[in-house]
Amino acid sequence: MSVNTISRKSPTTSGHSCTYGAQVLDDGTTRFRVWAPSAARVELMIDELAFLMERDEEGNHTLTVEVDPDTRYTYRIDDRQVPDPASRSQPGGITGASVVVDPRAYLWKSNEWHGLPWRQAVICEVHVGAMGGFDALRQALPRLAACGYTAIELMPVASFQGDRNWGYDGVLPYAPEASYGSIHSLKAMIDAAHQLGLAVILDVVYNHFGPAGNELPSYAPEFFSADVNTPWGAGIDFRRPQVTRFFFDNALLWINEYRFDGLRLDAAHAIEPQALLKELGAAIRRTCLPRGREVWLILENERNAASLLRSDYNAQWNDDAHNVLHVLLTGEQEGYYADFAKHPSEDLAKALAEGFVFQGQNDRRGIPRGEPSQDLPPTSFVLFLQNHDQIGNRPLGERLTCLANEADLRAAMVLVALSPMIPLFFMGEEWGCRTPFHYFTDYPGELAQKVREGRRGKFAHFSGFTDPKQRKRIPDPNAADTYAASIPRVDDDVSALECKRWFAGLLQWRKRYLVDNLADSCALGCEVLGTRAVHARWRLGDGRHWEIALNLSGQNVSLSRDSVAKVLWIEPQDAVDALDRGILTAHTAVVLVRESEGVRLLA
Secondary structure (H helix, E strand, O other): OOOOOOOOOOOOOOOOOOOOEEEEOOOOOEEEEEEOOOOOOEEEEEOOEEEEOEEOOOOEEEEEEOOOOOOEEEEEEOOEEEOOOOOOOOOOOOOOOEEOOOHHHOOOOOOOOOOOOHHHOOEEEEOOOOOOOHHHHHHHHHHHHHOOOOEEEEOOOEEOOOOOOOOOOOOEEEEEOHHHOOHHHHHHHHHHHHHOOOEEEEEEOOOOOOOOOOOHHHHOHHHEEEEEEEOOEEEEOOOOHHHHHHHHHHHHHHHHHOOOOEEEEOOHHHOOOOHHHHHHHHHHHHOOOOOOOOOEEEEOOOOOOHHHHHOOOOEEEOHHHHHHHHHHHHOOOOHHHHHHOOOHHHHHHHHHHHOOOOOOOEOOOOOEOOOOOOOOOHHHEEEOOOOHHHHHOOOOOOOHHHOOOHHHHHHHHHHHHHOOOEEEEEOOHHHOOOOOOOOOOOOOHHHHHHHHHHHHHOOOOOOOOOOHHHHOOOOOOOOHHHHHOOOOOOOOHHHHHHHHHHHHHHHHHHHHHHHHHOOOOEEEEEEEEEOOEEEEEEEOOOOOEEEEEEEOOOOOEEOOOOOOOEEEEEEOHHHHHHHHOOEEOOOEEEEEEEOOOOOOOOO
């Protein structure tokens, strides 16, 4: 696979040569190519004019013509007019015309930016629409940077049906969602982030297309495989090289043309064959990226495939650690939380000491899950208390601020912020946001009804929602009010300001004492102190021992510690006297540092 990276013409522009779509060439012409193996005739349509495209033996239809950038076009495939599946721009939505894009038209300002080492990542996950679009997010970047974030992670931005969606129902994966703003606005937002020292990660979905607007089955049914089933229907057939090229080019487009600093692969466990994940990671790493550029690759993967984290992937979202922390904070045991309800203290200790809880044993469904992970460094795991899934996939979309004891929640946030794992927070978490985050869509007619019924039926076995009348309390995903209620808002300016200062202080401590010493760090084990209480230890790269003791119970527990270990952070602060007596009080977290010989804490 040939790959173009930062343009040789000018260091201020960037582009990627894609196999499919409308590719502006150096001689001023534009090459159009679409894979339509089941089509007898494919025409390029521009201003009602039809141009017959030439078919090759693979089923690719290609035509090179002179057109201006911003020219609108469609394909007429056997008398069916469709947008380009590799369209770079869809200003009129997924059913409208595609637009020719010259990526060299945007002049980048942050040309000295080469990214950040992974160990420096402190991630804020955001939904671009709920943040107000690309331009509004750009204006919010200084505030996010001031909180101590070093990276923002965008939920998917691929074009979808309507104006409201989480983004995981995209159908045109190359085209940024028009309701969020223009391509220029997206690049300007990334540019501004880099000028502030912020990395930008993008969620990408390579396991399915959304239920509305996907035209591929009509002219390229070979794109899908009937013998690979997913929760969303027939699986994408990655055994075909054309399909593989389509998605590999998409990944490289975001990295090279838009200068995203990393990708997070959604539900990677639903991609078959799994060997493709290794191929994709290797393809991204071997591209001719500018020397010294840092690119992050992150997985969401129910299979807990530790082997992928030993090669080209930086880390995986640690759902195991989240799930057990959620059980400890809320007492909930329904759905997948049931897997972590029997021995939550022991499971948390295992997650902090070894990464995954499930490393090959059967889950509640009797399915073996996971691979041994204890040899991996702590930075191979992204730790979080909540994200879009864990909030939005609740019947009423509540955040932990509405579910957990405030003292316990603060103590758990200390663990996330100051653990040697990579921390991730959901938008608004930095100020203690209480706004719900619902599941929302914008589908028409019958599909809207199916989504509404499916959403409510999903929770029919959950306590409090077994009665159909009770399930009517679950917000309608298609209602505009459901989306409006999900936009983060500040309910109490004074409380939010105090929380933000406290949060920023945590991340300042992480930057000052922890980040630079995460290279070559390793876990030393984790002891269960009592019900809902653990004491974890790590060795940092400079030889110091980093310890976090967490007590989420209502009872004090004994904590024996090295007398030379210094208290770096304790929450709440008035728990320090008891700590001196060997007691870790209820609802408390403490961070301890034991210096190695020749190493001293900064003043």
